[in-house]
Amino acid sequence: MTRKESTINIERIEAAKDVATLRELLQSVEGNIKGIIGNDPLSFFLERPSQNIIEEIDNYIGLRTVILDKMFTYAPDEIERIEQVNTLLTDLRRNMCRRICALYRTLLAHGVDESFDDDYEVEGKLTVGIEYDSNEGDYGTVLHLENDAYYGSDFAYMLYVIMNNEEERRCALSYIDNCCVRHEEGNTPDMTDKDLLVVDFAYLDDGTSWDECLHRDDLKHICFGYAFHSLYTHNPYALADIVRINSFDVNVQLVCQRLTDQAGQRYKDITKDNE
Template sequence: MDLYADDLTDYIYQENDVDKKRALLLEVEAGIKKLMGEQEKGSLNLRHIGAVQIEKIQDLIGIRSLILNRMFQATSQEIKRFEAVNELLNNLTKKMYHRMANLYRTLIDSPKDEAFDDDYVVRGTLKYVYGEEEYSILKLPEDSFYGSDFAYMIELIYLLNEDFCGGIPEIEECSICYLPQHTSDMTDEQLHCVDVWDDGVTWAEGHLRSPELEHIVVCHAVHDICTHKPYSIPDLLRLNDFWVEAHLVCQHIIDQNGKRYNSD
């Protein structure tokens, strides 16, 4: 089958035979591995892959995601795991914002270094990080049904997100700038450091809008993973290494004449 045919997407949507979809999935993944060359999972590298090949790999990764979403069984165990991952990511997002707020309060109560400090930014991120297969990817009972080489493909998607998707691997990200009128006794809301995306309305779009998932209020983080990144729903259920970080950036900003940012 021509993996780059214009009507391939239509075929995937119309085909109801699971065995045929699985066979196509294996063909797509074989095509991806061929473009990657002689590389083993766990040590994939994109440095020597040309731009044309990268574009083809990204196209096939998108096809792979579509096939897996169309194959998604939504068994009781998969639904239970989806609910757990959704709750985890929702909670991690809220932890990120609250830790940012506390870090901001620490900044507010700290003395300013007049020789260096021109401005401040408090930044929070939530990311999936691929480290090692043993820790970063779950093996699930349904693996044999799908037939995907999940470890290889998730590692590859992670690298593509890091290097070729605008440099935005973050699932959630927020930055707040220092304002002198803020005080450390203000609430998270008053400091503008709260999760405004998850307001009780589901973020289910695309394949997340399935009847089996309609009882779940899909959080923004899950929406980002399955809608804005090329992970399928079965991929999501196997992601197992989430990093939440909060950073304080102290900025010293100066021009060639020695004029500093916000100086008179």
């Protein structure tokens, strides 16, 4: 069965003058997405859909974002939630960078094994952590707010779809932010976070607001951190989505690498031979 091509575009969205029309457009777009994915998005993404399908879904997601942002009311309770999420993400990002540097210092002080270790990957990632099951729901990873009916979106379903579609579209690079330690010979346990991090955390959150696309008088009191900026402007989440996301994951990991060729030479020896 061939799917009908959607007639919804940016021009129709911009021409919509009332909430009822916008809600109708929103539900039509979400219906198009569900027509592709079906009732079980978990199984759909496990089957690794083609990039053409992923891009088609992404186009619909983009239209949905435009509609929801046009519907967003900036009511006091919504602004308060924006501020709460911004504070949370800034704190999570700060602690991610702090923890990754502490982990690396512990390695330098107590964990180096020169008989095995050739290199290290030390990285932290801050991501959206939505869960969804067609029978069990969202497991508390999505907030259900009093004005859900105003928007008329199936938020739990759509947030899960957006998260997974971004992961497929961007080849697993769909994080809010990440940080890495620069591993070099001569690094010592007494080095500062600024010395160790590839990108200086303080530079990205120095008190200057990352308020791109958020220039409004009722938001001027919020100093937007880099993480909120990334979530909103680098990902296709609408503000109505962001205030409902109730699960953010931070993963910090250290990978010790042994790199050896067929002759048994280790990476550091091969590198020296090629110098």
